[in-house]
Amino acid sequence: xxxKIKDISEHLGISxxxxxxxxxxxxxxxxQTRSLVQETARTLGYRAxxxxxxxxxxxxxxxxxxxxxxxTFISDYFAEIIVGATAAAEQNDNNIVLYTNEGDSPDSxxxxxxxxxxxxxILVWNHVPKxxxxxxxKANVPxxxxxxxxxxxxxxxxxxxxxxGAKALMQHLFDLGHQRIGFTTRPSMGLTHxxxxxxxxxxxxxxxxxxxxxxxxxxxxxxxxxxxxxNTLLDLPNPPTAVFAFHDFVAIDAQRAAxxxxxxxxxxxxxxxxxxxxxxxxxxxxxxxxxxxxxxIGRESVYAILERIKDNSQPPIQKTLPVRLLPRQSTQG
Amino acid sequence: xxxKIKDISEHLGISxxxxxxxxxxxxxxxxQTRSLVQETARTLGYRAxxxxxxxxxxxxxxxxxxxxxxxTFISDYFAEIIVGATAAAEQNDNNIVLYTNEGDSPDSxxxxxxxxxxxxxILVWNHVPKxxxxxxxKANVPxxxxxxxxxxxxxxxxxxxxxxGAKALMQHLFDLGHQRIGFTTRPSMGLTHxxxxxxxxxxxxxxxxxxxxxxxxxxxxxxxxxxxxxNTLLDLPNPPTAVFAFHDFVAIDAQRAAxxxxxxxxxxxxxxxxxxxxxxxxxxxxxxxxxxxxxxIGRESVYAILERIKDNSQPPIQKTLPVRLLPRQSTQG
DNA sequence: TTGTAAGCGTTATCAT
DNA sequence: ATGATAACGCTTACAA
Numbered sequence: 001x002x003x004k005i006k007d008i009s010e011h012l013g014i015s016x017x018x019x020x021x022x023x024x025x026x027x028x029x030x031x032q033t034r035s036l037v038q039e040t041a042r043t044l045g046y047r048a049x050x051x052x053x054x055x056x057x058x059x060x061x062x063x064x065x066x067x068x069x070x071x072t073f074i075s076d077y078f079a080e081i082i083v084g085a086t087a088a089a090e091q092n093d094n095n096i097v098l099y100t101n102e103g104d105s106p107d108s109x110x111x112x113x114x115x116x117x118x119x120x121x122i123l124v125w126n127h128v129p130k131x132x133x134x135x136x137x138k139a140n141v142p143x144x145x146x147x148x149x150x151x152x153x154x155x156x157x158x159x160x161x162x163x164x165g166a167k168a169l170m171q172h173l174f175d176l177g178h179q180r181i182g183f184t185t186r187p188s189m190g191l192t193h194x195x196x197x198x199x200x201x202x203x204x205x206x207x208x209x210x211x212x213x214x215x216x217x218x219x220x221x222x223x224x225x226x227x228x229x230x231n232t233l234l235d236l237p238n239p240p241t242a243v244f245a246f247h248d249f250v251a252i253d254a255q256r257a258a259x260x261x262x263x264x265x266x267x268x269x270x271x272x273x274x275x276x277x278x279x280x281x282x283x284x285x286x287x288x289x290x291x292x293x294x295x296x297i298g299r300e301s302v303y304a305i306l307e308r309i310k311d312n313s314q315p316p317i318q319k320t321l322p323v324r325l326l327p328r329q330s331t332q333g
Numbered sequence: 334x335x336x337k338i339k340d341i342s343e344h345l346g347i348s349x350x351x352x353x354x355x356x357x358x359x360x361x362x363x364x365q366t367r368s369l370v371q372e373t374a375r376t377l378g379y380r381a382x383x384x385x386x387x388x389x390x391x392x393x394x395x396x397x398x399x400x401x402x403x404x405t406f407i408s409d410y411f412a413e414i415i416v417g418a419t420a421a422a423e424q425n426d427n428n429i430v431l432y433t434n435e436g437d438s439p440d441s442x443x444x445x446x447x448x449x450x451x452x453x454x455i456l457v458w459n460h461v462p463k464x465x466x467x468x469x470x471k472a473n474v475p476x477x478x479x480x481x482x483x484x485x486x487x488x489x490x491x492x493x494x495x496x497x498g499a500k501a502l503m504q505h506l507f508d509l510g511h512q513r514i515g516f517t518t519r520p521s522m523g524l525t526h527x528x529x530x531x532x533x534x535x536x537x538x539x540x541x542x543x544x545x546x547x548x549x550x551x552x553x554x555x556x557x558x559x560x561x562x563x564n565t566l567l568d569l570p571n572p573p574t575a576v577f578a579f580h581d582f583v584a585i586d587a588q589r590a591a592x593x594x595x596x597x598x599x600x601x602x603x604x605x606x607x608x609x610x611x612x613x614x615x616x617x618x619x620x621x622x623x624x625x626x627x628x629x630i631g632r633e634s635v636y637a638i639l640e641r642i643k644d645n646s647q648p649p650i651q652k653t654l655p656v657r658l659l660p661r662q663s664t665q666g
Numbered sequence: 667t668t669g670t671a672a673g674c675g676t677t678a679t680c681a682t
Numbered sequence: 683a684t685g686a687t688a689a690c691g692c693t694t695a696c697a698a
Contacts, residue, residue, distance in 0.1 A: 052691035075412030385675035
């Protein structure tokens, strides 16, 4: 079997507690025994047993990362966040454990922490029901919502700044001379949508432009939604000169609709998406978008959950991270 | 604190060992006490402590998933594999723990298993040095290489069938009438490259077509490599009528080179990639490619590692999974 | 500075 | 069918 503290202790003829202390950097060990212990540990190939240590310490140094599969079709999004999160975790001597919690009960989430599998978790869902949030708060388990703001004042989250991003995007369109700007919206399911929509409206108001209801097309969350939306807009007697699509996939579909009708982008109509998926760079024309700082979102979420784990009674951590406008061909030729 | 076996035992006035047995489905407990225990466990909200159980059982029911960051720029690849792996793990009462092991020593890999953080691990690297493989084998830690074949006869791997995929792709090009087919290769770093290259050569031979050295362009692994390769091929006095790019990113770059020269795809030159990244669907024209069964690769790797964990002395599991040709516009208009 | 010993929450062996 | 108890490997009062 593997080498344990006891082996070192016997090998050196000193007690296990001294070995443990030496290994864990306590200061009540002589310099000499410390280095002796450390060296034998190395030569013997000693590795502390994670479970034993966890059991004793009452923590796992593991962070749950709970995602639902629906998310993963946006693989750019998902992958980069994971990478950022994993790296941040490791730098803090923690690790990420993956869980797919497909619309499961909050109960099974509690399970994770209560079974002391992880010390806390990061929720990566496209929508976190209010009841779930409240249950988690009541159970006092450390958690952080990643990627979207949450309405509850006590819930922690790390999210992109959708509002400012959408504002910047609108400004970009204004700067290019657009005044009739379409917006593809969706059934509101939370603040991600609302923030972008509100920014659209505020930007118009601030530019002294009217809000024109028929320029706002509601799409369902389904494939081709952008395709239909674009067609609806182009069918208008007086179509917009630019379209702000709720996100990149919608924009890509919208682009196809335009191309099929022989409507040129950006000459006849400008088009922009949101989220900064890599896909939007490879279409022809490439699509202007607003990039989320995905790696950073992953990283900050880890920092946040580590804080929550340290002391879950602190005020919640609610952070929106700045996003970046990526002007591309679909708006500026 | 949380509910433990002892609480149930005291609550019911029976011993902890009986409770444990009832909970774990041993058959030497009366039906009556069993259901009694199960019910109280539920009402009290009992969750077995993972660390205590792990310590006692000597295993963790966790699988390490070790990736290096270089990989993650292929986010499609990465994300879908992770999803497949996570789901498969959960269905077998295991979980995936993420580790980024950026070119680290094999030592730190051993660490994972020897510290009993995980029972075994899946290696997701673009290249696994031979020395590393041998060290892992010698240390007798359960591991599986994901996504690429490995030369060592005792190493387990789950990989796409690059050879048959490349063969199918070549056949597709033959069927379209191509006889002069370019290939962008790369400094050989392992079987992934060799399999595709070998298939290219074998396909030519089987079709009684000559292998023409100047049609094979070596690219470096770097951005724009495909761009340069395509230019090299188009500069030939007698350029190929079709190009098989080593993988999708290379193909995308190659496409750009062609477009910039006014060379039309597929009319003037057909183009195909490999791997089936989603990106290749959104370019104009969309790029013919060979899709890896990513979800399945993730899943099968989990099955494989679970087998290794069960008994690491069994013969290695070496599996290539069938890939799927996706004919698109870049070859057939 | 070092050692002794209790305890973390389970599971498994052996009695009863 | 049930219970007492040791053991898993570690950390940490507390004693020496």
